[in-house]
Amino acid sequence: MDIMFNMDLSFYISQPFAQHALLAAIIVAVICGIVGPFVIMRGMAFAVHGTSELAFTGAAAGLLVGNNPLAGALCGTVIFASIIGLLGVKERERDSVIGVILAFGLGMGVLLLSFYHGFASEATNILFGNIFGVSNGQLVVLTLIGIGAVVAMLVMYRPLLFASVDPEVAEARGVRLRLIGFLFIIILALAVTEAAQIVGTLLVLSLAITPAAAAQRLSARPVIVTLLSITFALIASVGGLIASLALGNVKASVLITSISFGIYVIARLVGR
Amino acid sequence: MSQPVLAINRASLGFGQRSLWQNLDLSVKPGEFVAVLGPNGSGKTSLLKTLLGLNQLDEGSILIHGQPPRRGNNQIGYVPQQKSFDKDLPIRGRDLIHFGLDGHHFGFASHNKSDLQRVGKVIDEVEATQYVDRPIGLMSGGEQQRLRIAQALLGKPSLLLCDEPLLSLDLKYQQMVSALIDDYRKQYGMAVMFVTHDINPILNMVDQVLYLVAGKWAIGKPEEVLTTERLSQLYGAPVDVLRVHDRIVVVSSNNADELNGHHV
Numbered sequence: 354m355d356i357m358f359n360m361d362l363s364f365y366i367s368q369p370f371a372q373h374a375l376l377a378a379i380i381v382a383v384i385c386g387i388v389g390p391f392v393i394m395r396g397m398a399f400a401v402h403g404t405s406e407l408a409f410t411g412a413a414a415g416l417l418v419g420n421n422p423l424a425g426a427l428c429g430t431v432i433f434a435s436i437i438g439l440l441g442v443k444e445r446e447r448d449s450v451i452g453v454i455l456a457f458g459l460g461m462g463v464l465l466l467s468f469y470h471g472f473a474s475e476a477t478n479i480l481f482g483n484i485f486g487v488s489n490g491q492l493v494v495l496t497l498i499g500i501g502a503v504v505a506m507l508v509m510y511r512p513l514l515f516a517s518v519d520p521e522v523a524e525a526r527g528v529r530l531r532l533i534g535f536l537f538i539i540i541l542a543l544a545v546t547e548a549a550q551i552v553g554t555l556l557v558l559s560l561a562i563t564p565a566a567a568a569q570r571l572s573a574r575p576v577i578v579t580l581l582s583i584t585f586a587l588i589a590s591v592g593g594l595i596a597s598l599a600l601g602n603v604k605a606s607v608l609i610t611s612i613s614f615g616i617y618v619i620a621r622l623v624g625r
Numbered sequence: 626m627s628q629p630v631l632a633i634n635r636a637s638l639g640f641g642q643r644s645l646w647q648n649l650d651l652s653v654k655p656g657e658f659v660a661v662l663g664p665n666g667s668g669k670t671s672l673l674k675t676l677l678g679l680n681q682l683d684e685g686s687i688l689i690h691g692q693p694p695r696r697g698n699n700q701i702g703y704v705p706q707q708k709s710f711d712k713d714l715p716i717r718g719r720d721l722i723h724f725g726l727d728g729h730h731f732g733f734a735s736h737n738k739s740d741l742q743r744v745g746k747v748i749d750e751v752e753a754t755q756y757v758d759r760p761i762g763l764m765s766g767g768e769q770q771r772l773r774i775a776q777a778l779l780g781k782p783s784l785l786l787c788d789e790p791l792l793s794l795d796l797k798y799q800q801m802v803s804a805l806i807d808d809y810r811k812q813y814g815m816a817v818m819f820v821t822h823d824i825n826p827i828l829n830m831v832d833q834v835l836y837l838v839a840g841k842w843a844i845g846k847p848e849e850v851l852t853t854e855r856l857s858q859l860y861g862a863p864v865d866v867l868r869v870h871d872r873i874v875v876v877s878s879n880n881a882d883e884l885n886g887h888h889v
Contacts, residue, residue: 390715394711394715507733508731508732509731510733511727511728511729511730511731511732511733511734512728512729512730512731514716514720514724514728515724515728515729518710518714518716518721518724519721519724521705521708522703522705522724522773522776523724523728523729524679524696525677525679525696525697525701525703525705526696526724526725526728526729527696527697527698527729528697528728568715569713569715570713573714573715573716573717573759573760573761574715574717574720575715575716575720625760
């Protein structure tokens with residue numbers, strides 16, 4: 354039994370579809386792992402949720418117009434993030450703006466989807482992800498966006514951290530809070546769109562927040578928290594993917610969210 | 626006469642219809658210690674923010690070393706009003722101080738030896754060595770405040786702006802922090818604008834008092850400004866300035882509540 358199991362797994366791993374999925378899972382984990390601690394520090398969990406709902410709307414539109422949910426999701430999230438970034442500066446104001454647009458956007462998404470008469474699985478893939486459906490072309494897009502987002506995060510890491518921890522002094526020291534906040538929410542939108550391809554729009558938080566929340570229980574050093582957050586996101590996404598290959602009939606996104614949650618529970622038990 | 630660090634000339638600031646202060650004149654020389662006093666809402670914090678380039682004057686001018694105020698001026702150290710940090714913030718005290726070095730720069734941090742020595746020195750000076758590597762959210766308000774002061778002093782500013790820096794400190798650290806600031810201004814010629822409700826802990830250091838009340842202001846040596854006549858005139862209501870031992874207390878003559886939250 355064990356040998357069969359291992360042979361199956363090594364057979365799957367050698368297949369292009371699984372390798373694409375593995376690469377996508379790694380890219381998504383790295384970008385979500387970096388973004389996550391800032392999402393928590395800046396109180397933007399709701400923005401992540403809102404953005405992923407708009408990824409759904411965008412994907413539904415993309416599916417309907419050009420049979421391209423990824424391009425649609427990217428447009429949806431970046432437009433949404435730009436609106437949030439330009440309108441709502443204060444946290445409370447931002448959340449109400451997000452709520453307003455989220456509700457309307459989700460309604461539009463449902464409407465768009467009702468016009469779509471293609472494969473029903475395309476629609477559920479948007480909501481719950483389909484890690485094994487990543488095509489060559491999508492992989493190139495995901496990789497380029499992922500690299501761009503990671504580089505941007507590394508470049509703005511310090512002023513973003515300063516602005517997130519101590520906005521008053523950061524502003525006095527010359528950090529442009531609005532610009533930094535705007536750039537961050539755009540990067541967040543890209544990260545959410547990427548994560549939505551893997552775990553689906555409904556489960557994005559499991560990669561964009563849970564690993565960072567677990568990391569924060571274990572350290573108070575910003576760089577360590579970021580590294581732990583990336584590591585946990587990697588364990589969850591790659592682990593979930595491999596477990597899904599091995600088990601065969603359980604969706605990867607379910608396993609990714611479960612592993613992610615498990616790491617969080619352990620971190621809470623052993624952490625500060 | 627040395628060139629003033631700060632020259633405020635007929636400056637007025639208001640928000641919408643409301644005017645905070647008008648035609649303000651103030652000149653601060655290197656090493657001078659200015660206490661900024663006044664009731665809540667009189668524009669003390671707004672004055673500091675204007676010096677930081679975060680508020681725009683309605684009229685008049687401000688020059689800092691001959692230049693108009695701008696954000697990110699390295700010659701200014703800033704200690705904001707006490708606001709505590711979230712408990713689970715993933716930041717140590719040391720990280721907060723490092724922001725003072727280069728937190729506003731893009732790209733990777735590169736701290737050379739002398740930077741780190743400076744950091745070690747200010748940590749020593751505020752007696753934070755014991756707790757500086759703990760998460761900042763788990764520190765007491767006073768511990769956080771001492772780190773903010775260390776961060777502001779790190780760059781050896783020529784002008785230090787502090788907004789109620791003694792508020793959450795107990796008596797021992799009030800004295801320690803005031804003495805440290807006093808020491809910096811004597812040693813490095815750092816000018817100080819010190820917003821406070823209570824002048825007594827710093828009374829023996831203060832060169833000038835700027836007293837703001839409802840759009841009006843008075844300026845001068847403490848013994849000139851903090852008098853019954855001058856403050857009664859400023860408040861437009863009878864106010865008594867009492868000297869109890871070596872402390873100064875300001876009380877309203879007819880209604881103790883009138884100066885609520887404000888004891889000089």
